[in-house]
Amino acid sequence: MPPTWSRRTFVRTAAGAVLASGAGGLAAHPASASKTDGGDAADDFGVLRAKWRELILGTGVNPAAEPFRTLLAALGTSARAHLDTMAPTSGALWADQVWADPDPDTDAESYAYSARMGTSYNRLNTMAQAYCQPGTGLTGDTALRDAVLTGLDHLYSEVYNEGTARYGNWWNWQIGVPQMLMDTCVLLYDHLTQTQIYNYCRAVDHFVPDSVFDRYTGTSTGANRVDLCRSVILRGVVGRNPDRITSAAAALGPVFPYVTSGDGFYADGSFIQHRNVPYIGGYGAVLHDGVGRLLALLRGSPWQIDDPNTQLFLDTVDRAVAPFIYNGLMMDNVSSRGITRQGTSDHTRAHSLLATVLLVGQGASAEENARWRAMVKGWLRRDYYRPALSNTGLGLSRAALLQALQDDDTVKAAPEPVEHRLFHNMARATHRRPGWAASVSMAAEHIAHYEFGNGENARGYHTGAGWLSWWGDDFGLEHYSDAFWPTVDPYRLPGITASRKPLPDGAGGNWGQPCPDAQWVGGTTDGRFGATGQHLKGLFSTMSAKKSWFWLDDSVVCLGAGITSTDGYAVETTVDNRNLGANGAPVLTVDGIAQPSTQGWTGTFDDASWAHIAGQAGYVFPDGGRLRAVREERTGAWKDINVNGTTDPVTRRYLTLFTDHGVDPADASYTYVLLPGAGAAATARRAAERGRVRILANTGSLQGIRAPRLGLTAVNFWAAGRVERITADAPASVLITERRDGTATVVVSDPARRATSLEITWHRDVSAVLSKPATVLATGIGSALRITFGDLTAQAGAPQKITVRLA
Numbered sequence: 001m002p003p004t005w006s007r008r009t010f011v012r013t014a015a016g017a018v019l020a021s022g023a024g025g026l027a028a029h030p031a032s033a034s035k036t037d038g039g040d041a042a043d044d045f046g047v048l049r050a051k052w053r054e055l056i057l058g059t060g061v062n063p064a065a066e067p068f069r070t071l072l073a074a075l076g077t078s079a080r081a082h083l084d085t086m087a088p089t090s091g092a093l094w095a096d097q098v099w100a101d102p103d104p105d106t107d108a109e110s111y112a113y114s115a116r117m118g119t120s121y122n123r124l125n126t127m128a129q130a131y132c133q134p135g136t137g138l139t140g141d142t143a144l145r146d147a148v149l150t151g152l153d154h155l156y157s158e159v160y161n162e163g164t165a166r167y168g169n170w171w172n173w174q175i176g177v178p179q180m181l182m183d184t185c186v187l188l189y190d191h192l193t194q195t196q197i198y199n200y201c202r203a204v205d206h207f208v209p210d211s212v213f214d215r216y217t218g219t220s221t222g223a224n225r226v227d228l229c230r231s232v233i234l235r236g237v238v239g240r241n242p243d244r245i246t247s248a249a250a251a252l253g254p255v256f257p258y259v260t261s262g263d264g265f266y267a268d269g270s271f272i273q274h275r276n277v278p279y280i281g282g283y284g285a286v287l288h289d290g291v292g293r294l295l296a297l298l299r300g301s302p303w304q305i306d307d308p309n310t311q312l313f314l315d316t317v318d319r320a321v322a323p324f325i326y327n328g329l330m331m332d333n334v335s336s337r338g339i340t341r342q343g344t345s346d347h348t349r350a351h352s353l354l355a356t357v358l359l360v361g362q363g364a365s366a367e368e369n370a371r372w373r374a375m376v377k378g379w380l381r382r383d384y385y386r387p388a389l390s391n392t393g394l395g396l397s398r399a400a401l402l403q404a405l406q407d408d409d410t411v412k413a414a415p416e417p418v419e420h421r422l423f424h425n426m427a428r429a430t431h432r433r434p435g436w437a438a439s440v441s442m443a444a445e446h447i448a449h450y451e452f453g454n455g456e457n458a459r460g461y462h463t464g465a466g467w468l469s470w471w472g473d474d475f476g477l478e479h480y481s482d483a484f485w486p487t488v489d490p491y492r493l494p495g496i497t498a499s500r501k502p503l504p505d506g507a508g509g510n511w512g513q514p515c516p517d518a519q520w521v522g523g524t525t526d527g528r529f530g531a532t533g534q535h536l537k538g539l540f541s542t543m544s545a546k547k548s549w550f551w552l553d554d555s556v557v558c559l560g561a562g563i564t565s566t567d568g569y570a571v572e573t574t575v576d577n578r579n580l581g582a583n584g585a586p587v588l589t590v591d592g593i594a595q596p597s598t599q600g601w602t603g604t605f606d607d608a609s610w611a612h613i614a615g616q617a618g619y620v621f622p623d624g625g626r627l628r629a630v631r632e633e634r635t636g637a638w639k640d641i642n643v644n645g646t647t648d649p650v651t652r653r654y655l656t657l658f659t660d661h662g663v664d665p666a667d668a669s670y671t672y673v674l675l676p677g678a679g680a681a682a683t684a685r686r687a688a689e690r691g692r693v694r695i696l697a698n699t700g701s702l703q704g705i706r707a708p709r710l711g712l713t714a715v716n717f718w719a720a721g722r723v724e725r726i727t728a729d730a731p732a733s734v735l736i737t738e739r740r741d742g743t744a745t746v747v748v749s750d751p752a753r754r755a756t757s758l759e760i761t762w763h764r765d766v767s768a769v770l771s772k773p774a775t776v777l778a779t780g781i782g783s784a785l786r787i788t789f790g791d792l793t794a795q796a797g798a799p800q801k802i803t804v805r806l807a
Helices: 007-020 044-057 068-085 108-132 142-158 170-187 194-207 222-239 242-251 283-298 310-324 336-340 346-361 366-382 396-407 680-688
Strands: 271-273 419-423 428-433 436-442 465-472 497-499 521-525 530-537 544-551 556-564 570-579 588-590 602-605 610-613 617-620 627-636 650-663 668-676 694-698 702-707 712-717 721-723 726-728 732-738 743-749 758-762 766-771 776-780 785-789 800-806
Touching: 044 108, 044 170, 044 222, 044 283, 044 396, 068 108, 068 142, 068 396, 108 142, 108 170, 142 170, 142 194, 170 194, 170 222, 194 222, 222 242, 222 271, 222 283, 242 283, 271 283, 283 310, 283 346, 310 346, 310 366, 310 419, 346 366, 346 396, 366 396, 419 521, 419 530, 428 530, 428 544, 436 530, 436 668, 465 497, 465 530, 465 556, 465 668, 521 732, 521 743, 530 712, 530 732, 544 702, 544 712, 556 570, 556 694, 556 702, 570 617, 570 668, 588 627, 610 650, 610 680, 617 680, 650 668, 668 680, 668 694, 694 712, 702 721, 712 721, 712 726, 726 732, 732 758, 743 758, 743 785, 776 800, 785 800
Parallel strands: none
Antiparallel strands: 419 428, 428 436, 436 465, 497 570, 521 530, 530 544, 544 556, 556 668, 570 650, 588 610, 602 627, 610 617, 617 668, 627 650, 694 702, 702 712, 712 732, 721 726, 726 758, 732 743, 743 800, 758 785, 766 800, 776 785
């Protein structure tokens, strides 16, 4: 092959090269890789190819109707650009995607070269889809088709073949490339020669042997295992090798059961990837999509997956996925590095997953499928900021699923549920109330402060420091989507307590995933209300704090105490930090007085009772205290936080409310109540209602509240002690709700995961214990309820619920 080809020479020789590639004939190749089935619909492999083709391209795509017309046009435009710029040369198919690594190893530079190989296969796949889809302007274009086939051969001969040693990122060789290669082979199968099929399958066999399934460890767990299975199953389909399909289908088995450590889904709905990173918005979504597609592909075939544990996987839709989707967005605190990828957002990350839920539902029970379809339709309808069907980056197959649901008048949109969910295995909690939702992100000895890797998420170091994110039903959905991450002050994320000690980009190193040596992180919930706490230890900082959140019907009570540091820098608690967009200037009112709206304004309020940001939220300060406010414009670039971003400057306005605890504070504290969506008048009334929420304790040992109107008392015991009528003889989290029917629930947990015994006493007349878990060894009733727990360490911080009848 000459070092470079002119555009005219390339087009003229493409078809000839494809024909010439078949000269080896069938005799030299194993029968399992031969192309002999033609188009026989009764052939198992042909049926599977047809099903996978539909899963790639979608069904019910009307090229004359939206959103398909726009999506198809965009696909055609991309394919045309790839075709026009494709110029095969030694080490590249496109001039901007050189894969030839002069020093192949596994350093960051080699990662870039292997990624360019993957990008080249992605572009060929885009071109193949444009050839197959109607309405792209390139439908059935033979020059486009032949360019793809020549490109596949060029990549095979130069880099992705059975004689090459991999370099850079393993993922490109075992997942990214084989998936795109096999997908493209399915799309253009009737135009491939026997030699091409044999060569491409042999390359996949080389890089993804069955030995990748030998152990469920390392890079072969969770979402990665599913992706590896997909690579091998599709290789088996394309190469007509039943053994490869059988081995990969069986290898999905370890993905279904819930895990108790490491990567995978947990019984509480947590999902972990990379050992200690909450990831349902990233790898978890990939796992869901991969399993859903493979179940759909193999259903009804000789390789149908009948593992009884598949129901556990189906249950994760309700347990793990739905709790983190709100009005069409996927909460950023479970997307890790993905939040820093330019061109994506919490909305776009949700869009594909909405379609995945519909796909998975096809293999679920009728009741589950109907409920999930109503749930997804509600998300589609309520996303006013960036609806899924307006996303031009949404694949056509997913768009077809969502559009069909949108057009189905028999499905009624379901509202958001009212619930509280605790994910004790990944240090997250979500709270949903009518009109708003919130979530908190924490770090612990088993959960990383943040993840930095592949040059992504360079300044996410405080996303586990008690970051409190929230949204309203008709406001706030744009907060994290509108260039928040490249422009926000990373030391002032909403809700966090952090030292201003400067940290280097990527603090902790590539894939360092630093975890604090903090044990007490978690809480309790009765399903409606919750108590959450975090023993916060700063990243590469001496800063330490005890932080609690008490989740009520219309508010979140936020307490902090024991805030101590010797870094030589100030420590701040950010009450909130609102992204105002490019031009926003909502009124800030403090104690009834409107403050200046000019950019650059700062204000200090020595004894604020309440504050309000118009169109956003109210904030009540029951104990007063010094509040500081800042209006500022911040400029950044996506490149600052992700090596793959652009250097183009982006500017956004922010209004920040925070408490400055001073340099090297000793036992500092804060108290505030967040009222999402409340108006100024409502906020003022709440500030005046001193008895509505009582702060029972806020120290480094005890934090608790009582909400008399709700019959609720909640206490986080950082150490043994007594708060009002509740006593604990060891660290614990306790939530008690008294009901009008004369019963009460007592929910207790051991967030530190260290209690080999625990006794909780509630000094309240109790006549009977109605229910209790097996972890309760003994109870005493009468003038006080005494609950004696056995060893709770195996519960990993899970809440234990006791129901009693009051005397």
